[in-house]
Amino acid sequence: MHKLLLRQLRRHFGSPDVPAELRGFVDAVNQAYEEAQGDRVLLERAMELTSQEMLERYRDLQAQVGERERVEQALRHSEEYFRSLTENASDVVSVLEADGTVRYHSPAIERILGYSPERLAGTRAFAGAHPDDRGAVEAAFGEVRRTPGAVRSVTYRNRHASAGWRVLESTATNLLHAPAVAGIVVNSRDVTERSVAEVALRESEIRFRTVAESLGEGLLITDLDDVIQYANPRVEEIYGWRPEELVGRRGLEVLIPPEDLEPFRERMARRARGVAERYEMRALRKDGTTGWVEVHGTPFRNAAGDIVGTLGAITDITERKRVQEQLAHGALHDALTGLPNRALFLNRLEHALERIRRGRGIPFGVLFLDVDRFKLVNDSLGHGPGDELLRQIGARLVQALRPGDTVSRFGGDEFTVMLERVATAVDATHVAERLLAALAVPFSIGGREVYASASIGIALCDGGDAHPEELLRNADAALGRAKAHGRGRCEVFDRQMHAAAMRRLQMETDLRRAVPNGELRLVYQPVVSLGAGGIVGFEALARWEHPRHGTIEPADFIPVAEETGLIEGIGRWVLDEACRVLAAWQAAVPRDPPLTMAVNVSARQFVQPDLVQQVECSIRRHGVPAESVRLEITESVLIDKPDAAAETLVALRGLGLKLHLDDFGTGYSSLAFLERFPIDAVKIDRSFVHGMESEPRRARFVAGIAAFARSLGVGVVAEGVDARAQPALLRERGCQLAQGYLFSRPLPPDEAERLLLAEPGWILD
Amino acid sequence: MDIEQTTWTAPGGWQPAAGQPLGGAAQLVLLFGSRELLDQAQCWNEARGRYPGARVVGCSTAGEIAGTRVLDDSVVATAVAFAHTQVRVGRVSLSEFGCSEEAGRALARSLEPAGLVHVLVLSDGLHVNGTELVKGLSEQLPHGVAATGGLSGDGSRFERTLVGVDGDVAEGIVVAVGFYGPRLRVGYGSLGGWDPFGPERVITRSRGNVLFEMDGRSALQLYKRYLGEHAAELPASGLLFPLSLRTPDGEAPVVRTILAVDEAEQSLTFAGDVPEGAIARLMKANFERLIDGATGAARTSGDGIRGGTAQLALLISCVGRKLILKQRTEEEVESVRDVLGGGPVLAGFYSYGEISPFSASTRCELHNQTMTVTTFFEAE
Numbered sequence A: 001m002h003k004l005l006l007r008q009l010r011r012h013f014g015s016p017d018v019p020a021e022l023r024g025f026v027d028a029v030n031q032a033y034e035e036a037q038g039d040r041v042l043l044e045r046a047m048e049l050t051s052q053e054m055l056e057r058y059r060d061l062q063a064q065v066g067e068r069e070r071v072e073q074a075l076r077h078s079e080e081y082f083r084s085l086t087e088n089a090s091d092v093v094s095v096l097e098a099d100g101t102v103r104y105h106s107p108a109i110e111r112i113l114g115y116s117p118e119r120l121a122g123t124r125a126f127a128g129a130h131p132d133d134r135g136a137v138e139a140a141f142g143e144v145r146r147t148p149g150a151v152r153s154v155t156y157r158n159r160h161a162s163a164g165w166r167v168l169e170s171t172a173t174n175l176l177h178a179p180a181v182a183g184i185v186v187n188s189r190d191v192t193e194r195s196v197a198e199v200a201l202r203e204s205e206i207r208f209r210t211v212a213e214s215l216g217e218g219l220l221i222t223d224l225d226d227v228i229q230y231a232n233p234r235v236e237e238i239y240g241w242r243p244e245e246l247v248g249r250r251g252l253e254v255l256i257p258p259e260d261l262e263p264f265r266e267r268m269a270r271r272a273r274g275v276a277e278r279y280e281m282r283a284l285r286k287d288g289t290t291g292w293v294e295v296h297g298t299p300f301r302n303a304a305g306d307i308v309g310t311l312g313a314i315t316d317i318t319e320r321k322r323v324q325e326q327l328a329h330g331a332l333h334d335a336l337t338g339l340p341n342r343a344l345f346l347n348r349l350e351h352a353l354e355r356i357r358r359g360r361g362i363p364f365g366v367l368f369l370d371v372d373r374f375k376l377v378n379d380s381l382g383h384g385p386g387d388e389l390l391r392q393i394g395a396r397l398v399q400a401l402r403p404g405d406t407v408s409r410f411g412g413d414e415f416t417v418m419l420e421r422v423a424t425a426v427d428a429t430h431v432a433e434r435l436l437a438a439l440a441v442p443f444s445i446g447g448r449e450v451y452a453s454a455s456i457g458i459a460l461c462d463g464g465d466a467h468p469e470e471l472l473r474n475a476d477a478a479l480g481r482a483k484a485h486g487r488g489r490c491e492v493f494d495r496q497m498h499a500a501a502m503r504r505l506q507m508e509t510d511l512r513r514a515v516p517n518g519e520l521r522l523v524y525q526p527v528v529s530l531g532a533g534g535i536v537g538f539e540a541l542a543r544w545e546h547p548r549h550g551t552i553e554p555a556d557f558i559p560v561a562e563e564t565g566l567i568e569g570i571g572r573w574v575l576d577e578a579c580r581v582l583a584a585w586q587a588a589v590p591r592d593p594p595l596t597m598a599v600n601v602s603a604r605q606f607v608q609p610d611l612v613q614q615v616e617c618s619i620r621r622h623g624v625p626a627e628s629v630r631l632e633i634t635e636s637v638l639i640d641k642p643d644a645a646a647e648t649l650v651a652l653r654g655l656g657l658k659l660h661l662d663d664f665g666t667g668y669s670s671l672a673f674l675e676r677f678p679i680d681a682v683k684i685d686r687s688f689v690h691g692m693e694s695e696p697r698r699a700r701f702v703a704g705i706a707a708f709a710r711s712l713g714v715g716v717v718a719e720g721v722d723a724r725a726q727p728a729l730l731r732e733r734g735c736q737l738a739q740g741y742l743f744s745r746p747l748p749p750d751e752a753e754r755l756l757l758a759e760p761g762w763i764l765d
Numbered sequence B: 001m002d003i004e005q006t007t008w009t010a011p012g013g014w015q016p017a018a019g020q021p022l023g024g025a026a027q028l029v030l031l032f033g034s035r036e037l038l039d040q041a042q043c044w045n046e047a048r049g050r051y052p053g054a055r056v057v058g059c060s061t062a063g064e065i066a067g068t069r070v071l072d073d074s075v076v077a078t079a080v081a082f083a084h085t086q087v088r089v090g091r092v093s094l095s096e097f098g099c100s101e102e103a104g105r106a107l108a109r110s111l112e113p114a115g116l117v118h119v120l121v122l123s124d125g126l127h128v129n130g131t132e133l134v135k136g137l138s139e140q141l142p143h144g145v146a147a148t149g150g151l152s153g154d155g156s157r158f159e160r161t162l163v164g165v166d167g168d169v170a171e172g173i174v175v176a177v178g179f180y181g182p183r184l185r186v187g188y189g190s191l192g193g194w195d196p197f198g199p200e201r202v203i204t205r206s207r208g209n210v211l212f213e214m215d216g217r218s219a220l221q222l223y224k225r226y227l228g229e230h231a232a233e234l235p236a237s238g239l240l241f242p243l244s245l246r247t248p249d250g251e252a253p254v255v256r257t258i259l260a261v262d263e264a265e266q267s268l269t270f271a272g273d274v275p276e277g278a279i280a281r282l283m284k285a286n287f288e289r290l291i292d293g294a295t296g297a298a299r300t301s302g303d304g305i306r307g308g309t310a311q312l313a314l315l316i317s318c319v320g321r322k323l324i325l326k327q328r329t330e331e332e333v334e335s336v337r338d339v340l341g342g343g344p345v346l347a348g349f350y351s352y353g354e355i356s357p358f359s360a361s362t363r364c365e366l367h368n369q370t371m372t373v374t375t376f377f378e379a380e
Helices: A003-013 A020-088 A108-113 A131-146 A192-214 A234-239 A258-272 A318-330 A342-357 A374-381 A383-400 A425-440 A468-484 A495-514 A554-564 A567-588 A611-622 A635-640 A642-655 A671-676 A696-711 A726-732 A749-758 B041-050 B100-109 B130-140 B219-233 B236-240 B287-304 B319-328 B330-340
Strands: A092-096 A102-105 A151-159 A165-175 A183-190 A218-223 A228-231 A277-284 A290-301 A307-316 A364-371 A406-411 A414-419 A443-445 A448-450 A454-461 A490-492 A520-529 A535-546 A550-552 A596-600 A629-633 A658-664 A681-684 A715-718 B002-009 B013-019 B028-033 B055-060 B064-066 B069-071 B074-081 B086-093 B116-123 B146-151 B163-165 B168-170 B173-180 B184-191 B195-207 B210-214 B243-246 B254-256 B258-262 B267-270 B279-284 B312-318 B345-351 B353-357 B364-367 B371-378
Touching: A003 A020, A003 B319, A003 B330, A020 B195, A092 A108, A108 A165, A108 A183, A131 A151, A131 A165, A131 A183, A165 A192, A218 A234, A218 A290, A234 A277, A234 A307, A258 A277, A258 A290, A258 A307, A290 A318, A342 A406, A342 A414, A342 A454, A342 A468, A364 A374, A364 A383, A364 A425, A364 A468, A374 A383, A374 A635, A383 A406, A383 A414, A383 A425, A383 A443, A414 A425, A425 A454, A425 A490, A454 A468, A468 A490, A468 A495, A495 A535, A495 A554, A520 A567, A520 A749, A535 A554, A535 A567, A535 A749, A554 A567, A567 A596, A567 A611, A567 A749, A596 A658, A611 A629, A611 A642, A635 A642, A635 A658, A642 A658, A671 A696, A681 A696, A696 A715, A696 A726, B002 B064, B002 B345, B028 B041, B028 B064, B028 B345, B041 B055, B041 B074, B055 B086, B055 B116, B055 B173, B064 B074, B069 B330, B074 B345, B086 B100, B100 B130, B100 B173, B116 B130, B116 B184, B116 B353, B130 B146, B130 B353, B130 B364, B146 B184, B146 B312, B146 B345, B146 B371, B163 B173, B173 B184, B184 B287, B184 B353, B210 B219, B219 B236, B219 B267, B236 B258, B236 B319, B254 B364, B287 B312, B287 B319, B287 B330, B287 B371, B312 B319, B312 B330, B312 B353, B319 B330, B319 B345, B330 B345, B330 B371, B353 B371
Parallel strands: A454 A490, A535 A596, A596 A629, A629 A658, A658 A681, A681 A715, B028 B055, B116 B146, B312 B345
Antiparallel strands: A092 A102, A092 A183, A151 A165, A165 A183, A218 A228, A218 A307, A277 A290, A290 A307, A364 A414, A364 A454, A406 A414, A443 A448, A520 A535, A535 A550, B002 B013, B002 B074, B028 B074, B055 B163, B064 B069, B064 B345, B086 B173, B116 B173, B146 B353, B163 B168, B184 B371, B195 B210, B195 B279, B210 B267, B243 B254, B243 B279, B258 B267, B312 B371, B353 B364
């Protein structure tokens, strides 16, 4: 039963138990209570939900309204902000219609021109412009009006309300297409005061710029903080920075190498104290490279006379410096390897010896290093790679030595080393072997592996009485022995070598006297025709009649003559003497073709620039036909500088001379030489001719050379014919001429002449 | 603690309701009655005559509670004889102070703080800003001492409310009873059972506890629209729709109930502040939710006496609840009895505002539309 009904029954009847006749009624009332409660609960539930839904929608709406209010607020604020800016700006902001009618002037117009904005609204914008300026103003406005977005500035005079003219600087912007404006916006500023001062300033400025920009020197003006205020165009050529890039930057940040900053700061301080000075300094360019400049720095003062910065006149002296430095370096260094050259090496050697003489020095060693068979490298790979090899060898030597040691490129493929603090031959040998080991590793030249070895001669200095040249000569002597013993090794100079070296020195001294003393003479060996068996000519050979040592062969003294340069004088004498004798013999025994004379030309002689003239001179002087003179050269002459050699050979041939290649078969025997150079004949070396009658290999070799030569149109002369069987063999194998002891040994001129006059005929079968 | 409860009604005169006669042993008599009855010296004199050693404090009501019965046009006298506890009474007249907050402070100061355990407050129901009164009171009471009580009522007429001490009864009076003694344990709880509904409205014009406009519209017109024909019964019918108020800074919402209507200035007067900018929603309640509220309040108050069994329970419930519950009003009192059991004597009244912390751990506040239960237990 419903709780309320229960209580009501208790209150009114004293008990819920009602009389039976009322029970149906009470049940109906109870049902009505329960139904009413059910209805109420349902209704309250509906109301609760409706209320919730309504609240949710209300909150959504509030959020939307709030957002819109925020946006509108921001818009209002923004509008207020810009209006305030415009209204309070000291410049005038105006909006004009497309036809030039004023729609709006900001309040500043009144301060500048004396008219209220309201009074000018609706009038023509430029009606107050000075008659002389109106054309320019209207033209600028017209341009702006025609192009959407166009901006033009114009300065003009405009009438002031009370009296006189004000100068306005106006910038017009076409915003006709911008819906928010749909007009032309003009910003105007009163520049009356400024423009008067400006004219004077501009003239002064123009004068300054004209001078500054025409200067040959760079001009920099900096303030006391080193901030660049001005740079003329010349500065760009020096530093690579455009003047406008430099202005505003600090000079010490962009133009000075960091390591030079300290001295520069000191100079700045001096400038601030009023000191002017001229100095050289390094310059940092925009691309990071450095150069040299000479600066004439002067304190820069303002109108009041206070120092406000520095004026620097700058001259680029990079080239001058470079040349100076190159000269200083080049005189003492080898251009190819960058190592000290012979002069510097000798100088250091001298200093080291001097220290020892003064008792402060320490024993040291000298190494003389020669690259084995360097010519072969040059010949097979070319000069570029040859040079590269020398560079790399130089680098390896430096790397393998201690910092105190001196390596120099002494010349050609020769290097010298001065070893500090090396007391014994063992120590020096260790170093030398280390160097040889370093060179034993293959080199990479132009992408290919190249093997090189060297020979080293070692000389030690233990006392100060030696001379630099003597030490080097000793090392060279040891080097000679190293090479003689098979290359790729080192030798230490000893007494025996000393004796040999002394002998050689003596020979050098004697040889100098030989030419003036008439100790040189020529002997002549006949050249025989293997066809007719008679003499066709002679080969002139030099002999030195030494006063004490008797006759000396060319093989013993020509190398010394070559080294000392005496060969030039000797060579000239030989050529001239041979031509003189030939002329006499041709006169005594006239023939057609005339008698020939072969003269040897050494390598050093061959590269003399006036060789061709010498030859021509001797031929002319003695009146011998050029075609009767043969010059004999060796292959080595052609290997060293092939292009120059070819040129010389062509010039000699141009005189009409014949050219013979001597000692053929012993050296490179490059058949290519025969094709490349204008050679008339090859002389087959005696080592192939000797014994050829019993050695078929030698005979075949001779035959091969002859066949090849013949195919190229080159003649063949056999040397050293000393057996009766040989002439026939040689002739059969295509050899036309021969000389040798079988026919005659080399003879003094009178004996040779007698033999010639006797007209011998050798039976050659 | 011994208690004697008697009721007076016109047909039956004084009738015993609970306990044994205490006579001179009683220290405190709580006298709750209709305004007309309490306005006469007779009932005060009879009470003082029966309990010569007691302080008699009381107030007019909108319904008296005796046991599980809810009476109208009656007087309920509840006499208490404590074994170990002393009682002191303070009294202020609101007209002597500039504002209710100052009155509250003065009232608190009138009680000796040493040994004070709890304060029972009975206030005028129409001339007071209950919020301020409680604020001033709480500020001055010693830490850990709570105040509970209520605003006196005047049936559903909202015309005059009376508070008296020892026969000195008048409008505009606030009385505080201070309980002293370590053996007394007091528990309290307060719950509403009302639910906000409908849209949120911003209070756009108000002055203290007087409300003029919400969302720029007349608040009085809004109430009339909701009440329909019941609008004629304003301000009492306004209690059907109390306001839930929350401030924009997000404090817990409070409930405000209508005390008066002013047709001339189109305003509504509430039992507490209705500040401008606060967000208000109308509230509604139904039978079930109100009963739940009373149950919850009883449970919380029972927890407060820490294991003791309540001997006296003081129930102060809002007149607004009575308007909703109508014939079923007694059911909320029964629900309190169901929670507390048969032990305690139940006494109390229907008020124009309740004073209590929500629970032991919260601040003392003025409430509207709640059932407030204060339980007393004196250890032997």
